[in-house]
Amino acid sequence: DDVKLSPQQIYADILTRLFHAPAGGGLHLCDIRSGAGELGLKAAGAEDYFGLIYIGDTAAFKKLVEKDPAGIILEEDVIAHSLFERVNRPDSGLHILIGAKKFMEGWNSWRVASMGLLNIGRQEGSQIIQLFGRGVRLRGKALTLKRSASLPGDDHPKHLRLLETLNLFAVRANYMAQFRDYLEREGVEVEPAIELPLFVWANDQFLQRGLVVPRPPEGRDFAAETMLLLRPDPDIHVQVDMSVRVQTLESTRLGLHTAEARAGLGQTIPPESLAWVDWSQAYLDLLTYKARKGLTNLIIRPETLRHILDQVPGSIIADAAVVRPRSFAGRALLQEAVTRVLRRYVDMFYRVQREQWDAQTTVYRTLDANDPNLGFNRGLVREKPTPTYVVKVSRSDQQLLEAVQNLLQKTEQLYKEENGGLPRIHFDRHLYQPLLMEQIERAQMIPPGLKPSEAQFVRDLRAYWDAEKDKSLAGREVFLLRNLSRGQGVGFFEERGFYPDFMLWIVDKTGQRIVFIEPHGMVYAKAYIHDEKARLHERLPELAKEIGARSGRNDVRLDAFIISATPYADLYERYDDGTWDRAKFADKHILFLERAPGYDYMEKLLRDGQ
Structure with missing residues (x-):
């Protein structure tokens, strides 16, 4: 997300960095004469090798390649020195090492990040354990041999977790249980993450305001x-x-x-x-x-x-x-x-x-504490039957574990502040507190935390409400509720179910306007005419009348907006036919996460939409 490259740019970068071949090309397999058992891999036209096959019988292997219809070109390299000796160098351009059991013994490498094994380890034996050791080793900061999670402080380089990750892929290799036992003995965490319940506080006063929500009627079968x-x-x-x-x-x-x-x-x-x-x-x-x-x-x-x-x-x-x-x-x-x-x-x-x-x-039903959007994980802890987040934290992340456990004891801080080690947003117009934010690298949450675009929307709404509640929004109240997915949230159905991320109530003396809001990126969005989510707003006025007729009330309006996390400058040329300006996007209820003089999506959402 930070790099913001197109798929074509990512592909070109892979060709350059991994295969040393910006223009691509066929596969060449080169017999390294000075390195016994070594076959180098390079792309056509590339000067450097990207991979090495290190096996015993190279002659037999080359005969198999000659018979294969894939079109691999065989060559000999009488100049290059041993490639295997270069594998561990910091400046090595070799990214892939393929072999049998030849390099299991007497070899050590800090560079192993992924291991793919085929038909190996079907019988127990010490050689398999030796092979595992090639990938388990982690150098760590200052040769501590530890992951950053085990080191003090939070100022670790961004995306360091990816470098600290070992991926092991295996086909027809019956040793997973043995590997797990070995890692446990070596001190690698194999136990599941600790699950901590985080109780949610629902605003009972807001639930007494007569807010309605479109839901199937009770008693129908x-x-x-x-x-x-x-x-x-x-x-x-x-x-x-x-x-x-x-x-x-x-x-x-x-x-x-x-x-x-x-x-x-x-x-x-x-x-x-x-x-x-x-x-x-x-x-x-x-x-x-x-x-x-x-x-x-x-x-x-x-x-x-x-x-x-x-x-x-x-x-x-x-x-x-x-x-x-x-x-x-x-x-x-x-x-x-x-x-x-x-x-x-x-x-x-x-x-x-x-x-x-x-x-x-569907009819309009009064929103209460029994609504599925307010009942997630209810009853998880028998003594406290309230909606509950489940926060899964690594046993090794003592800092986050302590932060969450402290918050469980300090409810005032949990429900009214945003600090304390667990990222969350406090917006007093949301129907419950807290609103957790996702932490992909540190914790898992059920239901999931807010994504960055969702969190930004909540912050912007909070700022706009604080600034305008006694001005342009005087005489109105706003209420926000995160809408969960299938089975709990409010959905709309044409071809498939669509569950917008938020429901926003704007209430005044004439009634209530319910706005369904979906913040997300739009780089790969369909053309508008084919996008069920983007066109939801078109059918909601008529749907509101139908639901109102079944419910016996005409004071409820329904509306919907897409909030694009993709900036206008990055989207307008690639969206639909490439001719949409900001005014047309707004007319079709697509707004941008932008607040600046001349364009404030909050103003368009809350004032222009009235």
């Missing part, structure tokens, strides 16, 4: 009131992952994290393969799934299953043999793929129908 016929919906895109599993262990400031990834390409099931499917079995499997999920109001007809596979866009991340079986035995994987696609589609279809029904039955 979607399953009892509707019958759904499963049908193909081209707007639903299904993706199923059946690819090869890859395990990773990542050593970061928050400890050692285990994760899994899948390697494979997106495939579609060709029509000829669908002839291999046992549709009767697929239908019975889907009926069983429906019963298990309790979808009592969903009707499934046998012939619909084939129509869904034919008409609904989707992909299966898997080997080609899964969707194109080569043998009778391969049909089992194809059958499983079809079953998983159909189950996923049923889940998504039912959710979309439920959300659309919610939107069609």
